[in-house]
Amino acid sequence: xxKSNIQHLTSNIQRMSILLTILTILTSFxxxxxxxxxxxxxxxxxxxxxxxxxxxxxxxxxxGKCFALTMFGMEAAYDGKTxxxxxxxxxxxxxxxxxxxELLEANPFLYAKALMDVCNVxxxxxxxxxxxxxxxxxxxxxxxxxxxxxKIKNTNLMPLQVEIKEGKQTTTLKLTNPTFVTTxxxxxxxxxxxxxxxDMRF
Numbered sequence: 001x002x003k004s005n006i007q008h009l010t011s012n013i014q015r016m017s018i019l020l021t022i023l024t025i026l027t028s029f030x031x032x033x034x035x036x037x038x039x040x041x042x043x044x045x046x047x048x049x050x051x052x053x054x055x056x057x058x059x060x061x062x063x064g065k066c067f068a069l070t071m072f073g074m075e076a077a078y079d080g081k082t083x084x085x086x087x088x089x090x091x092x093x094x095x096x097x098x099x100x101x102e103l104l105e106a107n108p109f110l111y112a113k114a115l116m117d118v119c120n121v122x123x124x125x126x127x128x129x130x131x132x133x134x135x136x137x138x139x140x141x142x143x144x145x146x147x148x149x150x151k152i153k154n155t156n157l158m159p160l161q162v163e164i165k166e167g168k169q170t171t172t173l174k175l176t177n178p179t180f181v182t183t184x185x186x187x188x189x190x191x192x193x194x195x196x197x198x199d200m201r202f
Contacts, residue, residue, distance in 0.1 A: 025123055025132040025152055030113050032157045037063040037185055040178035044071070049168045066187040067107050076106060077187045082201065084189040093191045096200040108162045108173055112136065112150055119148070130154060156180070 039061045047053040058071030068077040075086040083098040083106075104111045112134075119136035126133045136148040144166060151161040158180075162173040191197055 025154065025157070026112070026116070026121065026134045026150070029150075029152050029157045029159065030109070033062065033109060034064045036180045037061065037182070038159070038178060039181045041176040043174050043176065045172045045174070047170045047172070061181075061185050061187075062107065062109065063185070065103065065107075065110060066185075068185065068187050068189075069106070075189055077189050078103065078106070079187040082188070086189050086191075086195075090196070091192075091194065092196045092198060093189060094198040094200060097202060108164070109159065111164075112148060112162075115148055125154075126151075131160065 039059075041057070041059050044056045044058065045053050046056070056071060058069055060067060060069040062068075064080075066078055066080050069075075073088060075084075075088070077084040078098065081097070083096045083102065085094045085096075086092070087094075098106075100114075104114055115136045115138070118140065119138050122135045122137075123132050125131070130153065132152050132154055134150040134152065136150075138145060145164055146167070147163075147165040149161075149163045150159065152159055158178050160175055160178070164171045
């Protein structure tokens with residue numbers, strides 16, 4: 001009947017609308033990080049098949065390519081040009097012009113952006129549609145990782161968790177109470193007068 005056809009069409013349109021919303025989550029999330037400043041505590045868990053998992057706490061603040069983070073007793077910051085790495089134990093600050101690969105290794109969200117072009121991307125709703133699980137699987141499995149997954153909260157595009165599967169090792173970054181802040185941030189590290197500065201910029 002005409003009525004059932006209309007209902008069927010409406011149902012299909014609703015499903016398509018949900019699908020299109022999900023498919024734009026990753027793109028919207030990455031665009032969001034270009035204009036907003038994300039701040040969060042996190043825990044990195046490294047698990048291998050033969051060893052007990054190791055947990056490493058840290059903090060991160062980032063917007064676009066710029067970021068500041070603390071982890072492993074180290075501080076790191078990138079202002080869009082210079083990478084700052086401060087070792088408190090040695091009281092040494094290293095300045096460098098990082099390669100694209102070094103930036104990707106330091107910031108998993110930049111890594112997700114770079115992977116988009118070389119991966120098959122799938123997105124599915126989880127937790128009653130409140131979150132989206134984005135899975136990036138490399139088309140070429142020789143690039144080093146087997147799978148990269150990113151969990152995003154739909155209402156505010158907040159990242160909740162990143163998981164990277166490489167061989168027998170799985171690295172999981174879980175964010176704790178992430179927020180978007182409006183206060184101006186600095187992405188540099190200023191040394192004390194006694195700090196040894198190792199300037200490797202060219």
